[in-house]
Amino acid sequence: MRKENKGLAAVRRAVLAPYGVWSMIFIVVPLFFVAYYAFTDSSFRFTTENVTRFFTATSTVGGATVHTYLLIFWRSLKLAIISTAICLLLGYPIAYILSRASDRTQKILITLIMIPMWMNFLIRTYAWMTILQDTGILNGLLAKIGLGPVHIIGTETAVVIGMVYDYFPYMILPIYSVMAKLDMKLVEAARDLGCNGWNVLRRVIFPLSLPGVISGVTMVLIPSISTFYISQKLGNGKFYLIGDAIEGQYVANNLHFAAAIALLLMVVLLVCMALMQRYANKRAFV
Amino acid sequence: MFTIKLSAKIYTALILVFLFAPIVILLVFSFNASKSLSVMQGGSLYWYRELFRDAETLGAVRNTLLLAITAAVVSTVMGTAAAVGIHRLRSRYLRLAYDTVTNIPMINPDIITGISLMLMFVFVGRLFGAATSLNFWTMLIAHITFCLPYVILQVLPKLQQMDSSLPEAAMDLGCTPLKAFLKVEIPEIMPGIVTGLIMAFTLSLDDFVISYFTSGNGFETLPIRIYNMTKKTVTPKMYALSTIIFFTILALLIMSNLIDTTAPGVERPEKKVRTAEQKKRLRIAGGIGVVLAAGMIAVMIIGAPDRPVLNVYNWGEYISDGSEDSFNTIKGFEKWYKENYGSEVEVNYSTFASNEDMYSKIASGAVSYDVIIPSDYMIARMREEGMLLPLDKDNIPNYDECIGESFRGLYYDPEDLYTVPYTYSFVGVIWDAEQVDEEDTGDWDLLWNEKYRGNILQFNNSRDAFATAQYKLGLDVNNTDPAEWRAALEELKAQQPLVKSYVMDEIYNMMESGEAAIASYYAGDYFTMVDSEADTVDLQFYVPERTNYFIDAMCIPSCCQQKELAEAFINYMLEEEPAIANAEYIMYGCPNRLVYENEDYAEEMGEEAMEILYPDLDQFAEKFNEFAYRNLDSQTLDLVNTLWEELKIN
Missing domain, CATH: 3.40.190.10 (Periplasmic binding protein-like II)
Structure with missing residues (x-):
């Protein structure tokens, strides 16, 4: 490679500077503030009490003693994983169909998928309440064809529906964007070599679309693990997730414990993401 | 092949039905003649007229747009520049460092980004003794910060696809570095920039959580305004607003050439050669965006009123x-x-x-x-x-x-x-005479009545919920004895299997539509519900002997x-x-x-x-002083919070 022009190099350094400074001050430093608050008490003296409380606080649930925050954390994780899995299962075929459609169809469908995202998500969630209520639209429709009623609102199903709905496009778009670039010759070659449809999907298409899947999974898992609005509205206030816990502590003016929960959530997610990235890198070279 | 194509079509159609079901609901209910979001009572344009008279909501819309446009433009400019810089970083470690930092806001839940920025702003504000540390600017900073990575991640791949000898060729032909950058590189990566801009705008527009933690004095965005309606009710006015937004976007998308060149969030499979005409349009669109944002900031600064x-x-x-x-x-x-x-x-x-x-x-x-x-x-x-x-x-x-x-x-x-007192009210029990026998009414026991299992609503706020149990048990709502609070918790746990939902503003929909039959809520709000109850519902109200009296004062x-x-x-x-x-x-x-x-x-x-x-107003002061909430010490508050969490995870 030719040695780069000096003037050009200077321009490049100069254009990076604002972001460098910005990201230090507004991305990196605030994380230290989370850690700082997590390890101090209300008069800013060092303490590990907030962190210990997360691991040791107990409650009585159905007669048994459980660790409050570990249970809350586990439940949030479970719901987030279920929602992410459903998003992936429903979204992957759509992404595939999209990537194989004509240019015009692709454009129209992508736009259609994006439009709901432009509506305020609090309002969208409200609309789901109207649909899923026991006396809601869905049960009204079911009754007309002689079925139902089904009880959804306030159950895990309702919360999962809300999460899947709100984050669905985040799953489709990255997968689609990778699939659209996928070289169809590889698929043809696999077929010519005797691969059946399932094996083409499993051995050729899926591994090649993995980067899109990883970023889709990240973009759905992260927001669904920390949501507090969806669970409040669609869960009939019966679900108390990690986001609710952080918000609850914030509203109770317990900033230091809120910071501790946030810090631990962040650490767990970072570890998860690192592991997933590692898996992706490994698969990419197989 | 035919069957695969057909099933693909059916599948796509089903997904679209899923995506648009709630949108259809809000379109329909925006024309509701009554205040209800669950009972349709004839069509009218009433809520549209209301919307245009509501200066506060329109102000919130303006704020939201101002914030989203400014954040999108600033983060697009800074993010594009950053991507160009990062792309050519030769140090592997620096590159890794930038990649990691850029990833942080994306893999951090928004609640953490919000809290971390809030903690910093508040801390720094305190350090400098500022009267207010959260305002429009902190919100703008927060929005720019979480939009930046999305822009960078859209632009970087475009740079990687670009032939790196292009700008050098331009310079060999006599371009200055700046000119080469502007004339050669920028047009090459334009699709990425536009996608980044649209993504940033979308994210900022829809953000609630980060705004919730970083919002301050008088700068209220739409999501925050909607969230704060949770004591009173969300009206179809908000649906009317959403409907207008929906059709505006639809119109913009149809008119815009932008969808011809790029779809949001997506890189095109093959690079298309754009005509000069399209390039010109892109540039004009970008220019309009920049001018709008600059103009709005100018209005913010210059237009700040000199009157108090x-x-x-x-x-x-x-x-x-x-x-x-x-x-x-x-x-x-x-x-x-x-x-x-x-x-x-x-x-x-x-x-x-x-x-x-x-x-x-x-x-x-x-x-x-x-x-x-x-x-x-x-x-x-x-x-x-x-x-x-x-x-x-x-x-x-x-x-x-x-x-x-x-x-x-x-x-x-x-x-x-x-x-100076502003309003007062008290908590009472609302019941649907179509579903509840009158003989069961009169006191708090109704909310614990096994007969109405699954038809009872309870407060979704700790103090009010605990109070219902305390009044029922004859306990003092202001006691600091943990044992008494535990007793109230046990009572709430016993009630839990009967409770349909823990509610605040959702109560309106649920009571009006007959979704639930019994709830305790504030007198006054009951009248709002009666006004829009469904034909099959007959709401009544009574005030138990021992109940919470409250005053809100200026x-x-x-x-x-x-x-x-x-x-x-x-x-x-x-x-x-x-x-x-x-x-x-x-x-x-x-x-x-x-x-x-x-x-x-x-x-x-x-x-x-x-x-x-x-x-009898003469008795008000006496009742108030006996039954009103008192301020609890921080230990008891913490206990109540913990017990509330215990109830909610059951």
Whole structure:
């Protein structure tokens, strides 16, 4: 490679500077503030009490003693994983169909998928309440064809529906964007070599679309693990997730414990993401 | 092949039905003639007219757009520059460092990004002794920060696809580096930039969580305004707004050429050669964006009014604001002030969702307000903590004439130094006569009645929920004995299998549509529900012997910057016209003599309402002092919070 022009190099350094400074001050430093608050008490003296409380606080649930925050954390994780899995299962075929459609169809469908995202998500969630209520639209429709009623609102199903709905496009778009670039010759070659449809999907298409899947999974898992609005509205206030816990502590003016929960959530997610990235890198070279 | 294509079509159609079902719902309900979001009672354009009269909501829309456009443009410019820089970084470690930092806001849940920025702003604000550390600018910073990575990740791949010898060739042909960058590189990566811009705009527009933690003085965006409506009700007005947004976007998308070149969030499979015409359009679109944002910032800076600004902080939906043909109190005050004091004033009005929410904001030192309207126990707490200023009654001459004896000398302000009462109400039980036998009604036992399993609603806020159990058990709601609180918790746990839902504003929909049959809520809100109940529902109301009485009162917090102006505002709120308008709008009890002795008001409210809201007022003070919440010490508050969590995870 030719040695780069000096003037050009200077321009490049100069254009990076604002972001460098910005990201230090507004991305990196605030994380230290989370850690700082997590390890101090209300008069800013060092303490590990907030962190210990997360691991040791107990409650009585159905007669048994459980660790409050570990249970809350586990439940949030479970719901987030279920929602992410459903998003992936429903979204992957759509992404595939999209990537194989004509240019015009692709454009129209992508736009259609994006439009709901432009509506305020609090309002969208409200609309789901109207649909899923026991006396809601869905049960009204079911009754007309002689079925139902089904009880959804306030159950895990309702919360999962809300999460899947709100984050669905985040799953489709990255997968689609990778699939659209996928070289169809590889698929043809696999077929010519005797691969059946399932094996083409499993051995050729899926591994090649993995980067899109990883970023889709990240973009759905992260927001669904920390949501507090969806669970409040669609869960009939019966679900108390990690986001609710952080918000609850914030509203109770317990900033230091809120910071501790946030810090631990962040650490767990970072570890998860690192592991997933590692898996992706490994698969990419197989 | 045919069957695969057909099933693909059916599948796509089903997914689209799923995606658009709620959109259709809100389109339909925006034309509802009644206030309900669950019962359709004929079509009308009523809520559209309401929307255009609601200056506060339109202001919130303007704020949201201002924020989204500015954040999108700034983050696109900075992010594009950053991507160009990162792309050519030769140090592997620096590259890794930048990649990692860029990834942080993407793999951090928004709640953590929000909290981390809030903690920093508040801390730094305190360090410099600023009166307010959260405002428009902190929100803008937060939005730019979480939009940046998305822009960078859209632009970087385009740079990687670009032939790196292109800009060098341009320079060999005599271009300056800057010119080569602008004329050769930028057009190459334009699709990425446009996609980044659209993504940033979308994310900023829809963000609630980060805004919730970093919002401050008087700059209220739409999502925050909607969230703060949770004590009163979300009306179809918001659906009307969403409908308008929907069709605007649809129109823009159809008209725009942008969808021809790039779809949001997507890289095109093959690079298309764009015609000069399309490039020109892109450039014009970009130019318009930049000019709009610059113009809006300029308006923010230059247009900041030189007249004094009064910051008022009140519950959501807790003032007569001109909607539904009511009187506009804010505009009324601005006009009244000019007539009486001869100078202009501007009111900056914001809302909160709960006492605790308001307290957290003010205690953090993040915001500064001149008039606040908290409830009794919170007033007691703020007074004890020195967070309130004594009022100068000379500046509130209406006080003596207006405030009835029953509303003076109450426990939270025994000498009436700090407060002027605004509204009062009490908690009662709402029941649907179509589903509930009258003989079961009368006291708190109804909410624990096995017969109505799955038809009962309970408060989704700890203090009110615990209080129902405490009143039922005959306990004192202000006790600090942990054992008594535990007993109340056990009672709530016993009730849990019967409870359909823990609710705040959702109660309106659920009671109006017959979704639930029994709920306890504030008197006054009951009338709102009766007004839009479905044909199959017959709502009734009673007040148990022991129940919570509360007062919300106007006070001046110690962070106040305009004390005399604040007192003038409080004085104005006692005037007959605004006071009656507010009482009719909120439908709670009003402690103002000019209101409850007014015959037109009594007629407007109706006999039932007057009987419920204004029982024997002579006994009010006694009942209030006995049953009102008191401020709990921090240990007990923490206990209540912990017990509440225990209930919620069961």
